[in-house]
Amino acid sequence: MSPAPETQTPQQRERATTIFEKGAPGRRAFRAPPLDVPPVDGLVPSALRRAVPPRLPEASEPEIVRHYVNLSKRNFDLDSGFYPLGSCTMKHNPRLHERVAALPGHARLHPLQDPRRAQGALELMFNLQEALAEIAGLPHVSLQPSAGSHGELAGVLLTRAYHADRGEERTKVLTPDSAHGTNPATVTMAGYEVVKVKLDAAGGVDLDDLRAKTDESVACLMLTNPSTLGIFDPNVEEMARIVHGVGATLYYDGANLNAVMGYSRPGDMGFDIVHFNLHKTFTQPHGGGGPGAGPIAVSDRIEPYLPRPQVVRKAAWAPTGERGSSDEAANGRLVGGPPTFDLDDDRPKSIGKLRGFQGNYGVFVRTYAYIRSLGAEGLKDVSEVAVLNANYVLARLKAEVGDMLPLAFGERCMHEFVLSGAPMKKQLGIRTLDLAKRLLDHGMHPPTVYFPLVVEEALLVEPTETETRETLDAFVDAIAAIVQEAAEDPEIARNAPYGTPVRRLDEAGAAKRPRVRQVLTPAAPDGAG
Amino acid sequence: MSPAPETQTPQQRERATTIFEKGAPGRRAFRAPPLDVPPVDGLVPSALRRAVPPRLPEASEPEIVRHYVNLSKRNFDLDSGFYPLGSCTMKHNPRLHERVAALPGHARLHPLQDPRRAQGALELMFNLQEALAEIAGLPHVSLQPSAGSHGELAGVLLTRAYHADRGEERTKVLTPDSAHGTNPATVTMAGYEVVKVKLDAAGGVDLDDLRAKTDESVACLMLTNPSTLGIFDPNVEEMARIVHGVGATLYYDGANLNAVMGYSRPGDMGFDIVHFNLHKTFTQPHGGGGPGAGPIAVSDRIEPYLPRPQVVRKAAWAPTGERGSSDEAANGRLVGGPPTFDLDDDRPKSIGKLRGFQGNYGVFVRTYAYIRSLGAEGLKDVSEVAVLNANYVLARLKAEVGDMLPLAFGERCMHEFVLSGAPMKKQLGIRTLDLAKRLLDHGMHPPTVYFPLVVEEALLVEPTETETRETLDAFVDAIAAIVQEAAEDPEIARNAPYGTPVRRLDEAGAAKRPRVRQVLTPAAPDGAG
Amino acid sequence: MAGYTSVTAEDLAHMLEVIGAGSIEELFDVIPAGVRLGREIDLPAGEPEQAVYAELRRLAARNVSAEDEITFLGAGMYDHYVPSIIDMLMSRSEFLTPYTPYQPEVSQGGLQVMFEYQTAISELTGLPVSNASVYEGPSAVGAAAYLAKLANQRRRVLVSRGVHPHSRATLATLAIGYGTAIDEISLDDGVTDLAALHAALADDVSAIVIQQPNFLGAIEDVQALAAAAHEHGALVICSADPLTLGVLEAPGNQGVDVCVGEGQTLGNRLDFGGPSFGFFAATQKHIRAMPGRIAGETTDADGRRGFVLTLQTREQHIRREKATSNICTSQALNALGGVVYLSWLGRQGIVELGELMLQRTHYARETLDALDGVCKLHDRPVVREFGLRLDVGDRAAVTRVLDRCAQAGINAGFALGHEYEEYADGLLVAITELRSRADIDRLAEVLGAAVAAEQSASTVSGAAA
């Protein structure tokens, strides 16, 4: 049922070609500045000099622009439509954030600029640390981790350092079955053994199983709360008691923080370490898979081990130029008064560095702008509306297609919820995947599918707070229409999508014979032709 | 043959709704800064106060962004594909120009800023005047006109002022049949009678007809050279002689300047007045129909009448603060040395002002960046490649479909050419319009159709210099394929396009019962609900 | 190959062969020797992107922009905050790079934007018909007077001196073309002198032109002025600041036949004066005499809702010398900025913003009026701008006062003496939502000091003389 040749869209007509297949020998966009120094030969010994120049594209600027603009049009994006990708918090990305992040004072600031001449950046980072500490309910923050899973790794390494400092050798980390894949993967990379904890009938952690598996060999329990099922675990206090009882740490995967701001804080729940996904809760654009940032907040006992450097505020600076020269003269060019913020690298118990420099500052600028825009009231509103929207969609779907797509656990949800497509598969013969693909023809991005693994034919729906009721209704109507359509003719969904540039791709074949780069035609050593 | 319902694209499925039909009462994006002064009632007498607040949209920022982003996707644009719209010079728009135009020093500069504190802007305008004068071959430039037709109006009014100053009353302006519609329209607005001049067999101006119609009552001849037929009129010198012989002026419509830079200049051809279309030859993005700019260049005898103000360079500034205070103190805050450029409003014979302030400065910034990027060599290259590309497409089309779409005049062309779809219409039963619509399914914008009027079923093709040979070939292949397809089944083209968001719109109906605005539901005086 | 072209040696050889030409130069043989340049263009060589960027940055740095000082300069263009979604949308290729929507199937985006823009302008002005934009404010006044001439064939227009000097100058320039005489109506305590208008009105008057608020910031009694004009069958043309129409009555409800104006205040940058856009709205009866593009609603072959350029028989490309205007390329992109801004501001916002301007402007006016050597130019109600008199003497003295303020980082406003001999000592001060109370208090401090300094300086030199 693919569209008739003459009625295909231009995108469907045109074969995908890469930038390496475009252009022609000798074409170019870049023009080099003139050589303004006396040229010298053989600055690189020929043994070290590259023989064959890299075969990069040769294209004019108009070709490059058109190529990538057209590629962009083969993407679905959040600015164009509903994107209820569960666990990813696809909320509106304000353009103000792009504007302020692009200010040259932020965007062209070198990471090794003398702190006395980067006071604006350090002030911003310091203020952000304070704000995140208040939001997490934990006093100390490191902004360094580059994403959530990087934050997780930091958290487990902090746990290791904490125990090591107390002469303890622990070998296991507990993760519930509903945990995101990065949790167990992180545990392995950090050199611990993963111990899975079962879920109870309500979708929460099975306390008995937790008790049974918790002993002195356990270093940490990693928990997401609300969980990836969209359920807030009511037993969190008891879990904390159990885990802390054996001297282990409690790690909070902050990917779902969007559900509870203003209501409950990880610190209040008894967690020792938290990571934030700034690209989720704090609306850093997702960029097709990053960049993000995964700052961590920790309790006092973990603080000594935080990565270095930390941004600190100090009373005053000792001028480097003794001999009573003026602050200005002593500290070099200063802007906006004497410096008060600094980078503290002198942290003897620190786990060290997780990456270069001070973290993804450009992401911090956006997050800071977001927190300043919303304020306390706005952040609470975020969670309230996120939960309201999720429950509204859930309630409507129950009424419309509850029999085919039942809620996996419980009655209500927090900011997201998981449906099971098992009945639909059995009775209508279409899988969750088919439903997802058909949604594409309705101009919407499908929810997360087949995660969490504990639910058969899972559909994880997270509407977020920035969507309107009309959009939520349109989503429910689309799902209902697809289920209805499938009842009449399941083939339509099974072969969907139709209007997209390409349709159902052969993923198995791609993995069997991986073609992960374009094979380029060999070139003459002189690089010509 | 419209796409089957289930295989339609999301765009085709979704009904167009306006921003006024979206949102809901009480929704908003803007938040007002807090009132920081003591509030006072009744500052506007109730008689003058608006009773019913304007019923503007009520929508959140995410709704607004998504609405307009999706609207943008219903446009075809130059960054996405070939756009050979004849007479419009749809060349690549470098993004560097957008970057530099957005620099706050340019973008947030107030037009009435004291010239001593706007030296950068005045220097840029002065340099641009000089550059355009050199390119036109005429010594004096006014940047003021807002677009080409505005420049035409300026030109004819200058002609009127010139003759009036010499006590002459003239009543007619000559325009060839191939002239763009703005030429005769301008003549009428300027209070002259339009006299049409015939074309000769070669598509040039018929010299005998010109001689016959040229007498003391003629104020001006408006000419486009190369003409809208893409033909350089070889008799331009003789025309100048004829027109100047009766004391009339010769006006050059610069829309086609892209064809001759570095080879011939309007001044060299004997023209007195020229307008530039900065949005054509100098690549200001077309913005869906503007903004543009239409600066004019004139000869010495026309100079006294140029609009005011003019940007001038002066030796030095008389400090406004006499009493020997420093330049700085005297002239207020100065940046980058003492001022040397000024706005000269003292022009007794000037025709006055054509618009507010100094013209479309933002366009000047882009044009200046373009001229600096290309330089003399680059500008000549522009015209050479523009003419090369046009002749290449012409030659290939002759070979492929010459019998169905013959060239209207001559053998070769300058930067553009006109084909006639008459044979195709007669033999295949599809019109130029059908060909154009079917091209949309090939992902290309059609050439200009049904202009110039002197050619039956006209197709005016202007590839521009920034297109690659591959793109030109793809265009020719598409035309050939459509003609071929029509030979087998003309219905396909007659019903085209298919892949576009909408298909063949009812223009007649739109004009019969014009609906030029959304009718909004009446609102309570308090503006609520 | 330089700049943005892409013809390689191979391309060139192949293309010339297909064309059947020996060289590119040969393609230019048609140009007679007598009109050839015969040398290279005399301009500097092209430069790489980084160098051009550096040069344009150097020039930008030589300007003192609204980012570099606290500015109260208005007089026709105003430093309002431009929300970031506007840059983002205006810079999208799909809006930035197409041309006039001649092919509606692939131009629905631009066409619907025009339709929405027209709806917003109609709503703001209270007039049923709006076009899709004209160049800018002052030339829109000239275009409106041309519409009046086409409508009633009369050849005299009365213009209030409260109309922006650039609008009056532009009208005068264009009117010479279409043969309309211009007479000015004086002001009385800041607003158009109704008596003078009555006296000047006669049955040969094609139209009157007024501005709301007028150039001195005062709110005109449009109703009364319109009524007077209509008695003589003259059309009423009003140039309005659209951003004040959340708090000021819609001109269309006050008898205005044609409402035009400068659109810069609607989400467009200052850009040293352009590009922005002009709006043009009128009563139903003038729909077929409007200048410029107009988008209209219709349906497609499958019955889908769609939009097209309509009533094109008014336009130059169809009607040529009989067209209602010569305008072709206009300001579509800037008008997009305008309608996005109005959507962002929204129904409540345009009232709230108007109210904020009213309050702060009132506060500023009273605060400055209280300074020694400074007093109000008039006592009329104002929205966001007002006139002052500085007791320092001539226009040069006012300029020196402004220079002193500039050195303190304050741009105190526009010296009225540039345009009005009768207000040689006048200063026009504008307040937007970007000027806080603190900014206003700082202005008072700096202006007060500057006036005092100028006064003492002149008495000194006076004594010396």
Next chain:
Amino acid sequence: MAGYTSVTAEDLAHMLEVIGAGSIEELFDVIPAGVRLGREIDLPAGEPEQAVYAELRRLAARNVSAEDEITFLGAGMYDHYVPSIIDMLMSRSEFLTPYTPYQPEVSQGGLQVMFEYQTAISELTGLPVSNASVYEGPSAVGAAAYLAKLANQRRRVLVSRGVHPHSRATLATLAIGYGTAIDEISLDDGVTDLAALHAALADDVSAIVIQQPNFLGAIEDVQALAAAAHEHGALVICSADPLTLGVLEAPGNQGVDVCVGEGQTLGNRLDFGGPSFGFFAATQKHIRAMPGRIAGETTDADGRRGFVLTLQTREQHIRREKATSNICTSQALNALGGVVYLSWLGRQGIVELGELMLQRTHYARETLDALDGVCKLHDRPVVREFGLRLDVGDRAAVTRVLDRCAQAGINAGFALGHEYEEYADGLLVAITELRSRADIDRLAEVLGAAVAAEQSASTVSGAAA
């Protein structure tokens, strides 16, 4: 309703009714009293866009950026010109706002960009397999050593002291986790000491880590170092500056098994250190042990060419604790900037740019070496960065010299004393295409004066003591 939500009173009532709840609070009832915040979040109230913009501008103005001074600061990130097409493409909604391409039918743009990026990185590094990006440079080194561990299960890694200090620190931090010991190999006259490497190598060594060019700017003889490592079956990990690979031999042709590095120099902004991207390329045999996303080519149901995420069985969302890495969200948008930059630079450009850096860097090095009190740190060939020694004494003295330069508007570079006790008097100077000969001459002037001033100051105080 605050910020970016849109629930009106009507919406709320309707939605609660459908849900069957009495209030929003009720939806949070599941949260036990004991873990509730029980107060409002203690943060300032939200502010309008214009106020937030003003605040972020204030902070930006407190930084001295590469736009405010002539900077020669490098040491891992470099002030190269970022062409405007990159901002434009990276800010397009279609690239900016989607997430990881889980639905390939509507993600072909992002997926093809990854495929093109992988092709470009493979070509630059001379290695057949590249992933779609990792976080950034130093953590990429840590990830490479983890791959080595997975590959040969050995638990010792040798790291040259020529490797960026941040990379060495990050490797040490991560290696503790996966239980690998780290030993450093010293430098000999600016490059890795081959003899020391030979001495340290044994059959328990999992991998050696080197950097090209190294932190002191010197070009390493990668071939020789790699050969030594391979004798003991150790993997060779090279952290390379991709922008130098137009003039330096491809690591893949020199025996390197895994080539990683910092991608900032490829069209990414400085951003005070991030976000940028790290690249990760390896030999074919490691393809199934790679971390992160990898795009692969395939076909669709109608036989069209298309792209998908492939080899996902390596990844955490499938393999969980058995995954080859825990990385999930990476740096897709920055990698887009990278491949666009490489396309813009092009095949000829990357050589021309490399040549320009070589020549200017050589000129700068010789010019500065000629100054009194200044000499080269080493005499090895360099590409765009080099080390100097300042004869002024301790690290504090060097800082004072840099402060003097800063006052003259010059950022003279990175004080090596921060990271190397042995180079307490060291200065690292970087040259990009944005630093002209005139800039370099100005640096010489300013640095020379600053060193002289520091020398005389210290002799004075020395005398005084």
